[in-house]
Amino acid sequence: MCQEFKSPLSKRARAMLEDFQASLEQGISKIGVLNDEEIHQAELERVFGRNWNFLAHESEIPNKNDYVLRSIGDDTFIVNRGSDGEIRVLLDVCPHRGASICRAAKGSSSHFQCPYHGWTFKNNGDLVGTPSFKDAYSGLDRKEWGLTQAPRVEIFHGFVFATLDENCPDLKESLAGMGWYLDMIFSLQDEGMEVLGEPQRFIIKANWKIAAENFSGDDYHLMTLHKSTYDIGVMQIPLRENMKGYHIQAGNGHGISFSIDLESKDPLFFYYPEEIVKTFNLENLSEKQLELARGSRVCVGNIFPNISFLMLPLSPDPKNVPPTPLFTWRVWQPKGKDEIEVWNWFMMYKNTSEEFKRASYRAAMASFGIAGTFELDDAIPWETITRNAKGTFAKKNMKLNLQMGMEGMGTAKQVMEWPFPGIAYYPRYEEGNQRHLYRHYLKEMLSEE
Structure with missing residues (x-):
């Protein structure tokens, strides 16, 4: 079972899509779905949000600590080979105030630091640094405030895919x-x-x-x-x-x-x-x-x-x-x-x-x-x-x-x-x-x- 949607289709958007669905069996498509804001917003969640998306190839991050910055829909992710050699896909959003933490399209780094307040994360996503910790956040459980990871990541012949839907079928099944x-x-x-x-x-x-x-x-x-x-x-x-x-x-x-x-x-x-x-x-x-x-x-x-x-x-x-x-x-x-x-x-x-x-x-x-x-x-x-x-x-x-x-x-x-x-x-x-x-x-x- 895939995820339930937070944003239901409007009556207008659903009517457009159902009209397209009915006409498609006669070999007719509708031009309106190729430039429509409501349709686009629904696609971000219903298409890109729950299917497998290609992000990078392993040869782009061959060494430990290498990373590249990529996107799924309108979300930005850091694709990195961690210090342990494992490939991860991390949402480029600081959990403190929501600022972006990665400021280069590619590079090599064992840590990422948010420029806003200096929260620092290992490249496995763990929060390891908070400035003035004793005065500002001495009661904070850092384990709960690491970077958000893409729910699932799979590698196919060196091609790195991720899905934002944890209940999506495996990549092999999805590829059919x-x-x-x-x-x-x-x-x-x-x-x-x-x-x-x-x-x-x-x-x-x-x-x-x-x-x-x-x-x-x-x-x-x-x-x-x-x-x-x-x-x-x-x-x-x-x-x-x-x-x-x-x-x-x-x-x-x-x-x-x-x-x-x-x-x-x-x-x-x-x-x-x-x-x-x-x-x-x-x-x-x-x-x-x-x-x-x-x-x-x-x-x-x-x-x-x-x-x-x-x-x-x-x-x-x-x-x-x-x-x-x-x-x-x-x-x-x-x-x-x-x-x-x-x-x-x-x-x-x-x-x-x-x-x-x-x-x-x-x-x-x-x-x-x-x-x-x-x-x-x-x-x-x-x-x-x-x-x-x-x-x-x-x-x-x-x-x-x-x-x-x-x-x-x-x-x-x-x-x-x-x-x-x-x-x-x-x-x-x-x-x-x-x-x-x-x-x-x-x-x-x-x-x-």
């Missing part, structure tokens, strides 16, 4: 079928992945759900919005060829998509070069995971609610540099109903050469960095959608089409004997993953448990 696909990606190499450089942070004036649904299963937009990337050679897989693949509804709102070369006789492994493939330990994979990885060239997905990832080969300089596989992992951090702060990590398998990591990082920066070709393309329509969703007439009357792939609509069909987890459709002319995301979103938003 998505866990199987992530296992495949992260287990290719024994050492797993590491973060390259610092995560990029930038603002897009858009609603977080637009970005989440895009990575969940919107391959269709590549043929128009990103057409120039193929025309100039950044992406060398022909756009229509790239649509040959599968959309998978992986459970609990998660969606993942693979572009697969069905005719290739050679193993692809996302186009990693032979010297990198030699570092893979394929015994880590099940027979079915190996079968899928061998034939995959592009993978993109969204972990509900707002964690997206992408692995594919791109070139930063088509005339001079061949395509290099890259991996981007990002969080669409809501800063309001109409703004997200993008946290964008570039990662690569740890046991690869520094030369290859630099090449991958360069390809990632040129395409999915803050000024990357793909990144700039996406922000423009996302911002106009959010702006349009604010319109008085549009909010009341505008419906959006999410019917691609439904019966009688296009060429995509369900793969009835899909050998891997989830529900799959082929080819990728299909919006079932987006509908799957919104079904789970509406379930979370309308639940009163």
Whole structure:
């Protein structure tokens, strides 16, 4: 049983969501939920407050006392590796008067001191210092006034997740079928992945759900919005060829998509070069995971609610540099109903050469960095959608089409004997993953448990 909500939905907000829920089964979404203050406030508690949220990767805090500052919804947390080596997630709020205690985005410290009155805490959260203790707080039980910890923290292949709901299902259960696909990606190499450089942070004036649904299963937009990337050679897989693949509804709102070369006789492994493939330990994979990885060239997905990832080969300089596989992992951090702060990590398998990591990082920066070709393309329509969703007439009357792939609509069909987890459709002319995301979103938003 999940937590009960302190703030019930207003009659107006519930009516909006129930209208969306009814129309979704006809492949219709409602633009109004993409820019609404009441909906946003409810999401902070009902979506971000009771699901698993990604905060950091272990490679960002490799040493004892290392820390980074991250967010869940509108709460800020210190993610640190304590003096004992254990990773903890501590709310960045002093229990004395509520001031923030951490004044840097990252660093190394065995203690944190509040700048307001000097209360001092060990990096395990214990209160160990109160100025003028004898005169001011000689009767205080310090054990009761340590920093508040996130109710639950779990680490998956080095990825640190936390939930604010102590009754939330375990991370593995919450990931459902998505866990199987992530296992495949992260287990290719024994050492797993590491973060390259610092995560990029930038603002897009858009609603977080637009970005989440895009990575969940919107391959269709590549043929128009990103057409120039193929025309100039950044992406060398022909756009229509790239649509040959599968959309998978992986459970609990998660969606993942693979572009697969069905005719290739050679193993692809996302186009990693032979010297990198030699570092893979394929015994880590099940027979079915190996079968899928061998034939995959592009993978993109969204972990509900707002964690997206992408692995594919791109070139930063088509005339001079061949395509290099890259991996981007990002969080669409809501800063309001109409703004997200993008946290964008570039990662690569740890046991690869520094030369290859630099090449991958360069390809990632040129395409999915803050000024990357793909990144700039996406922000423009996302911002106009959010702006349009604010319109008085549009909010009341505008419906959006999410019917691609439904019966009688296009060429995509369900793969009835899909050998891997989830529900799959082929080819990728299909919006079932987006509908799957919104079904789970509406379930979370309308639940009163």
